Amino acid sequence: MTKDFPCTSCGLCCQNMSEIFTTYYEASSPIVQFLLDKFPYKIDENGTCEKFVNGQCSVYEDRPISCNIRLGGIVQGFDQYEWYSQVADGCNRMIKEAGLDEKYLVSVKK
Numbered sequence: 001m002t003k004d005f006p007c008t009s010c011g012l013c014c015q016n017m018s019e020i021f022t023t024y025y026e027a028s029s030p031i032v033q034f035l036l037d038k039f040p041y042k043i044d045e046n047g048t049c050e051k052f053v054n055g056q057c058s059v060y061e062d063r064p065i066s067c068n069i070r071l072g073g074i075v076q077g078f079d080q081y082e083w084y085s086q087v088a089d090g091c092n093r094m095i096k097e098a099g100l101d102e103k104y105l106v107s108v109k110k
Helices: 017-026 030-037 069-076 078-097
Strands: none
Touching: 017 030, 030 069, 069 078
């Protein structure tokens, strides 16, 4: 199992922050809700994070915990494989709905 989530850099999470945070907030623990409430960046009317610039995160190396899939799973106490699998399912749903090339589909290996 890889340490980091096998992100394919499609950018859809950064472009759908409103939807993701709403869905995630409703199903999360108080600590995760607190982290989402403290999200430090603006999200525009289309749901895109202001730090998503030229197709990538401009603060990736210093991104908030709410944007760090690995740390998000740790904070919630999830098994890494199960957590990555759940996130990958959400990613793949967005990728298919957006009609992106299949090369962006996320595959989690145990």
